[in-house]
Amino acid sequence: QKEVEQNSGPLSVPEGAIASLNCTYSDRGSQSFFWYRQYSGKSPELIMFIYSNGDKEDGRFTAQLNKASQYVSLLIRDSQPSDSATYLCAVHGGGNKLTFGTGTQLKVEL
Amino acid sequence: DAGITQSPRHKVTETGTPVTLRCHQTENHRYMYWYRQDPGHGLRLIHYSYGVKDTDKGEVSDGYSVSRSKTEDFLLTLESATSSQTSVYFCAISGTGVGQETQYFGPGTRLLVL
Numbered sequence: 001q002k003e004v005e006q007n008s009g010p011l012s013v014p015e016g017a018i019a020s021l022n023c024t025y026s027d028r029g030s031q032s033f034f035w036y037r038q039y040s041g042k043s044p045e046l047i048m049f050i051y052s053n054g055d056k057e058d059g060r061f062t063a064q065l066n067k068a069s070q071y072v073s074l075l076i077r078d079s080q081p082s083d084s085a086t087y088l089c090a091v092h093g094g095g096n097k098l099t100f101g102t103g104t105q106l107k108v109e110l
Numbered sequence: 111d112a113g114i115t116q117s118p119r120h121k122v123t124e125t126g127t128p129v130t131l132r133c134h135q136t137e138n139h140r141y142m143y144w145y146r147q148d149p150g151h152g153l154r155l156i157h158y159s160y161g162v163k164d165t166d167k168g169e170v171s172d173g174y175s176v177s178r179s180k181t182e183d184f185l186l187t188l189e190s191a192t193s194s195q196t197s198v199y200f201c202a203i204s205g206t207g208v209g210q211e212t213q214y215f216g217p218g219t220r221l222l223v224l
Binding site: 032045092098103 | 141151152155160206213216218
């Protein structure tokens with residue numbers, strides 16, 4: 001069974017700091033990787049996706065992928081209170097289906 | 111949530127009654143999905159569709175059925191609701207082809223089975 005693992009948190013960081021969210025996956029055949037943000041009581045919304053090893057930056061967000069280690073991470077620079085949410089990692093291994101982790105709760109403190 | 115609506119948004123029902131949830135999209139995407147989200151379990155796939163009248167089971171399909179008679183509509187039916195089906199249900203859509211596997215989610219339906 002394909003698995004995606006995330007630390008449930010909560011991860012607490014001070015405002016302005018870098019938040020680092022991590023995800024590991026079991027299926028070596030996975031091709032693409034996604035980060036979603038979910039505010040309490042709302043639906044998941046896409047932050048970014050990454051296909052290739054290395055870093056991908058989009059504004060304050062950087063996704064990092066290491067396929068050899070089966071590891072994907074999301075860095076949030078200059079964290080703001082509005083970044084407080086649950087972050088879901090998702091992995092695509094084929095068949096147009098995604099496998100989701102259970103999410104990491106991030107709290108950005110003033 | 112743009113282009114994806116779910117109805118109803120909230121529903122309270124009694125054990126043993128059938129319940130149908132509707133997902134409607136205006137994006138003309140081929141793939142549609144139904145998930146449930148529960149504390150500690152994350153998002154779990156119930157059923158998905160890869161075209162009109164083409165559906166397949168996900169990891170938690172027992173007690174659920176689906177139908178897709180039009181590209182834009184995907185219905186989820188709880189045949190005889192049980193308390194264990196109390197959850198938040200999300201519909202999602204995606205396209206086809208490389209780079210099209212990104213899923214976009216509807217606003218969700220909160221279902222309480224008493």
